[in-house]
Structures are given as structure tokens and as C-alpha cells.
Amino acid sequence: MTKVITYGTFDLFHEGHYKLLERAKALGDYLIVGVTTEHFDETRGKFDVIDPIMKRIENVKNTGFADMIIVEDHEGQKIEDIQKYGVDIFTLGSDWVGAFDYLKTFCKVVYLERTPNVSSTMLRGSTFKVTKLGIVGTGRIAERFLMESRYASGLAVIGAYNPDQESVSQFRKKCAEYELPVETEDYELFLAGVDAVYIASTHETHYSYVKAALSAGKHVLCEKPLAFTRKESEELYELASSKKAVLMEAIKAAYCPGFQQLLNVVQSGKIGEIKDVEACFSRIAAAESRERTDARYGGAFLEYGGNALMPIIKILGKNYESVTFDSINNELGTDDYTKIQIRYKDAMATAKVGMAIKSEGQLVVAGTKGYVIAQSPWWLTEKFDVRYEDESIIEHYEPKFIGDGLRYEMSEFMAKIHGIGEKSYKLTAGESIAITGIVEEFVRTRRII
Numbered sequence: 001m002t003k004v005i006t007y008g009t010f011d012l013f014h015e016g017h018y019k020l021l022e023r024a025k026a027l028g029d030y031l032i033v034g035v036t037t038e039h040f041d042e043t044r045g046k047f048d049v050i051d052p053i054m055k056r057i058e059n060v061k062n063t064g065f066a067d068m069i070i071v072e073d074h075e076g077q078k079i080e081d082i083q084k085y086g087v088d089i090f091t092l093g094s095d096w097v098g099a100f101d102y103l104k105t106f107c108k109v110v111y112l113e114r115t116p117n118v119s120s121t122m123l124r125g126s127t128f129k130v131t132k133l134g135i136v137g138t139g140r141i142a143e144r145f146l147m148e149s150r151y152a153s154g155l156a157v158i159g160a161y162n163p164d165q166e167s168v169s170q171f172r173k174k175c176a177e178y179e180l181p182v183e184t185e186d187y188e189l190f191l192a193g194v195d196a197v198y199i200a201s202t203h204e205t206h207y208s209y210v211k212a213a214l215s216a217g218k219h220v221l222c223e224k225p226l227a228f229t230r231k232e233s234e235e236l237y238e239l240a241s242s243k244k245a246v247l248m249e250a251i252k253a254a255y256c257p258g259f260q261q262l263l264n265v266v267q268s269g270k271i272g273e274i275k276d277v278e279a280c281f282s283r284i285a286a287a288e289s290r291e292r293t294d295a296r297y298g299g300a301f302l303e304y305g306g307n308a309l310m311p312i313i314k315i316l317g318k319n320y321e322s323v324t325f326d327s328i329n330n331e332l333g334t335d336d337y338t339k340i341q342i343r344y345k346d347a348m349a350t351a352k353v354g355m356a357i358k359s360e361g362q363l364v365v366a367g368t369k370g371y372v373i374a375q376s377p378w379w380l381t382e383k384f385d386v387r388y389e390d391e392s393i394i395e396h397y398e399p400k401f402i403g404d405g406l407r408y409e410m411s412e413f414m415a416k417i418h419g420i421g422e423k424s425y426k427l428t429a430g431e432s433i434a435i436t437g438i439v440e441e442f443v444r445t446r447r448i449i
């Protein structure tokens with residue numbers, strides 16, 4: 001009897017997985033499938049696993065190809081399993097060619113051709129289909145999203161939309177290798193071909209693009225600011241829920257594991273009652289950039305306000321008593337630097353954002369027993385400390401962070417689309433609406449020349 005073994009995460013089980021298992025089984029008489037634990041996947045840099053392990057095992061079992069299913073939970077286990085079960089052939093998809101040649105000492109190693117571009121025409125009985133996503137807007141962030149999307153399971157970017165020909169031709173040059181079709185005229189037509197959209201167009205266009213996409217029943221991940229008024233934001237979340245579509249504001253730090261850990265530490269009571277939150281986010285953008293030259297929709301606050309306000313709203317809540325702004329404006333009247341002061345009944349907060357002025361990008365949460373400091377750049381939250389009056393006590397945290405942060409928001413978006421994480425607290429509709437409320441105040445009170 002020839003024994004074959006293969007391993008995988010088998011997340012959002014699809015055609016590629018099915019075909020791999022079918023051919024693995026055909027290599028011998030008895031197939032053992034090792035399904036990875038989330039913890040093992042994390043150690044090998046795979047952070048975005050959506051399905052729980054029981055479901056992934058169930059999906060492998062349902063194919064009928066596996067004679068035995070085992071769990072893979074540590075580095076080095078493959079060698080142990082091969083010996084323990086007397087395996088003759090080890091096999092994996094061709095994306096792994098060469099990586100497991102070291103197992104040749106123990107058994108035969110076969111790399112099976114990987115199924116290219118898993119299609120959306122999925123197998124009968126398969127739980128999920130790949131989510132076809134279109135990007136609206138073709139600027140820098142769209143480019144980054146496209147690159148990071150390679151690491152998100154269950155999602156395929158299949159096209160982009162932008163009526164601005166100049167931006168499209170720049171994008172075509174930079175992202176030529178992706179051969180992504182770009183629709184430049186008909187937004188409705190573009191929407192008809194996708195299940196979900198990522199809105200990365202200029203701020204003032206967000207509301208209408210989101211509204212049209214949700215009306216067409218598409219899931220939406222929208223760059224900040226979602227809208228300019230609280231009313232618009234509320235309307236969009238209501239529309240999403242009536243259409244049973246997912247709507248998420250893309251404030252990426254909110255979805256990072258390190259930031260989640262920081263919130264847990266802050267809420268654990270370790271530093272006592274929280275009395276102050278200070279968050280800063282600044283970048284010196286090129287003088288000729290849209291962010292610095294668009295008098296109406298450019299400027300530090302509209303660009304980065306959402307990033308710096310997010311931890312304040314997450315930690316101190318949606319019900320602030322007052323908010324005031326102070327800005328240093330450029331000759332167009334657009335803010336180069338803005339300080340936002342927020343007063344709560346028993347606490348206060350400051351957010352600072354810069355577009356042409358640079359400051360330390362840290363987050364400090366002050367409490368009655370101590371404070372938490374997340375060093376610059378806090379939004380990646382790769383490290384933070386808990387410090388006390390007694391300066392000899394420092395608790396240091398170094399959460400894991402991979403990629404450039406976008407994959408975590410993509411993963412949350414996918415989880416929500418699949419009905420997991422429906423009750424997710426990472427950035428709630430209410431918190432996103434509260435942030436829009438502050439955006440509204442800013443737009444109303446600022447002076448544009």
C-alpha cells in the first residue's frame with residue numbers, strides 16, 4: 001500500500017484545494033491530510049486565516065479523498081509524521097517547489113501543478129466562492145492594496161474604475177504586471193461585474209460611490225473619510241444593513257493585531273481609569289501633491305484625521321462633550337497641521353495631524369495608575385510599553401505585524417462578508433459615525449480662502 005501525505009490550511013475551501021487533494025489521492029492508495037492550526041500558521045507568517053480549524057477539517061473531509069486527517073501544529077512535524085505513519089510520498093502544490101526537498105531523505109517528494117487563478121465557478125457543494133473585488137480610484141493606495149491583496153485568502157482583485165484618464169495611465173504603467181482591466185466610463189457596468197469594492201478615490205467622491213455600490217448590493221471597504229457629515233455616514237450604514245452588505249471604513253490601524261492587544265491592555269485596568277489619550281499622525285507630503293494643493297479637500301485633517309481620532313474614540317468612546325480645532329494653514333487656506341482637542345465628562349484627548357509638519361508619531365494613553373506608550377509609528381503597533389510611577393517597572397510588548405497593514409483590514413472585510421465577525425468590535429459602525437461627526441465639525445468651522 002502506497003501512503004501519501006499532504007498539508008495545508010485549506011481556508012475558504014476552493015477548487016484549487018479540491019483538485020490538489022484529488023491528485024494527491026491518485027498518487028497512492030491511502031491519503032493523509034495535515035490541516036494546520038491557526039497558531040502554526042501565525043508562526044509561518046500566515047495571519048489571515050478566516051475559517052476555524054473544525055470547519056477547515058470538515059471541508060477536507062467532505063471531499064472524500066482523505067483516509068486520515070491530522071492536525072499540523074509545529075515546525076518539524078512533517079518529518080515526525082512521515083516516520084510515524086510510514087509515508088511513501090509527500091506532496092504539495094507547485095507554489096512550494098524546492099521548499100520541501102529536504103524531506104527526500106525520508107520519502108519521495110512530488111510537487112503537483114497548482115490550479116492557476118482559481119475561478120469563481122466553484123465546485124458544487126463548496127461553501128464559499130472567491131469574492132471578486134473592484135478598486136475605485138487608481139492612486140497610490142490602490143496600488144498598495146493590489147499588492148497586499150495577494151496575501152488575502154478568498155479575494156481576487158479583478159478590475160478597477162476611474163474616470164480620470166491621466167491617473168489610469170499612470171496606474172497602468174506602474175501596475176502593468178497585474179494586467180488589471182480599468183473601466184473609465186460606466187460605474188454601473190463596473191459594479192455589475194464585482195461582488196465587493198474598495199473605494200480609494202478622492203475624499204469628496206466617497207459618499208456617492210459607496211451609496212451606488214451598496215444600492216447595487218455590493219460589499220464596500222471605503223477609505224477614510226467615509227463621508228463629510230454624520231447624517232451621510234448614518235445613511236450609508238443603514239443602507240448597508242438593509243441590503244445585507246458589509247460596509248467598513250478603512251482605518252487600517254483598527255484592524256492590526258498589535259493595536260487590538262494595546263486596547264486589551266488599556267481596558268484591563270492595569271493603568272487604572274483612563275484620563276487622557278494623545279495620538280499623532282504626520283507625514284510630509286510632496287509640495288505639489290493633491291493633498292497639499294487641493295484647497296477644498298486636501299490638508300492634514302481630511303487626510304489623516306481618521307487615523308489619529310480612531311484610538312481616541314476606541315478608548316474614550318463616542319460620547320464626547322465638545323471638540324475644538326486649531327490649525328496652521330498654508331497659503332491656500334488648507335491645513336498643514338491641525339490639533340484637535342476633545343473633552344469628555346471625565347477625560348480629555350488630543351489628536352495631532354501634519355501634512356507639511358512632522359512630529360513624533362506616538363500614542364500615549366494616560367491613566368490613574370500608569371500609562372501606555374506606543375512608539376512611533378504607533379499605527380503599526382509593533383511595540384508598546386506599560387509604564388508606572390516607579391520607573392524601574394516597564395512592561396514591554398512586541399506584537400507581530402506583517403506586510404504594510406492592509407492585509408488585516410482585508411482579512412476583517414472577508415471575514416465579515418462570510419458572516420464571521422459580524423459582531424466584530426474592531427471598528428464599529430457607531431465608532432465610524434462618531435469619527436465622521438468630528439470630520440463634519442471640522443469642515444463646518446474651518447475657513448477656506
Ligand code: C2G
Pocket residue numbers: 007008009010011016017020036072091092093094095096113114115116117118
Ligand atoms: N493549492 C493549489 N492551487 C491553488 C491553491 C492552493 O493547488 N490555487 C494547493 C497548495 O499548493 C497546497 C494546498 O492546495 O498544496 C493547500 O494550500 P493552502 O491552504 O494555501 O496551504 P499552504 O499554505 O500551501 O500549506 O504545512 C502547510 C503546508 O506547508 C502548506
